[in-house]
Amino acid sequence: MGLPAGLDPDLLRAFAFIAEEGSFTRAAERIGRTQSAVSMQVQRLEATLGQKVLLRGKGGAVQLTPHGHYLLERSRELLALNDEIWSTFRAPQMHGTVRLGTPDDYALRYLPQVLRRFADSHPAIEVEVLCAPSSELVERLREGDLDLSLVTEGHGPRNWPEVELWRGPLRWITSDRHAPHKLDPLPLALAAQGCAWRRTALRALEGTGRRARIAYTSATLAGTTAPVLAGLAVTVSTIAWLPEGLRPLRPDEGLPQLPDTGILLLKGRTPRQPVTDVLAAHISDTFQQEMRWQDRLSA
CATH class of the missing domain: 3.40.190.10 (Periplasmic binding protein-like II)
Known part of the structure; x- marks a missing residue:
């Protein structure tokens, strides 16, 4: 029994662009090829895999099949690894x-x-x-x-030129074993003066008339997290990464909604x-x- 055929990165890239754009036409523009050439790439990919990965709907809309959803997630990982290997060997060595x-x-x-x-x-x-x-x-x-x-x-x-890397909700964070959010006034663990999250949290509480006091101040994540883990205060953070023992408050638990926040990349x-x-x-x-x-x- 022979080895299975390899997957051509160019075919995977065409498929990923089509899935991301939802259109053969826009994908072809990104690749710099004709729409018919991109369609042929998809046909070759499906022939290699023996499964349909894309379906064309009304008006040219593109939908992923179940196999297509599976392939999209893994093709991104494969393409990232492929590009990384290529740049390692082909790019000039930098010091x-x-x-x-x-x-x-x-x-x-x-x-x-x-x-x-x-x-x-x-x-x-x-x-x-x-x-x-x-x-x-x-x-x-x-x-x-x-x-x-x-x-x-x-x-x-x-x-100052900036690039937005991430945008998501800012949330109230409490202990998953204690209920400091039920105390009055509300005890807070926040960063020092000048922190945008601190300003946002205090402004939201003032807008609803909720009484609060700053019980702990720290310039570090560990410093604001420790009293929350101990059940002594509430803080604010994104929920992309939370230490074990913390949880975001639900909207029905009495604290005002906070706006979305962003992470920016700045160059010197x-x-x-x-x-x-x-x-x-x-x-x-x-x-x-x-x-x-x-x-x-x-x-």
Whole structure:
């Protein structure tokens, strides 16, 4: 019995673009080929797999079959790995140092994936990571001490180029074994003055007349999380990553709704090139995968 036929990355890429765009025409524009050529690629892919992965509906709308849904998730992973291998062997070897800033809220959730992929493709580049509040990171960018930084929306300087990496809900966070959210006044564990999330939380409580007091203040995630885990206070955070023992409050548990928040990527005034752009691309790719994962969960 012979080995199974390999999957052509070009066919997988065409299929992924069609699925993402919902259109053969728009996918063909992204690839830079004719619509008929893209259609033939899909036919070749389906012939290789022995299954239909796409269906054309009325008006040219495209739908994924069950096999297509299965293939889309895995083709993205395969294409990312394919591109990573290609860049590792074909791209010129880069050396140097890139200085990256991030609030510690995001460091544990996102940096392991970013740094692993970056190290695999650019092993000779040193990454200096500074974990600090967004307000401090913006000042370090202004002073030229950082090449790149993740910051929370609301801290970016005016007229400073930025890329939105992620957008999602800001939620009230409490202990899953205690009920500090039922206390009056409401005890809060928040970041120090100048934090956008702190301003948002206090403004929401003032708008509803809910009495509150700031019981704990810290510049770090660990400092605000510890009293919440102990059942002594409530904090605010995204829910992309929560330590065990914490949970988001439900809308019916008495606290006002909070707006969505965003994570931005900012470049320094004089970033070291080309390593800065390479790391920025890895960061953007990681967050795009995160947003697609969230979309699948909410679908």
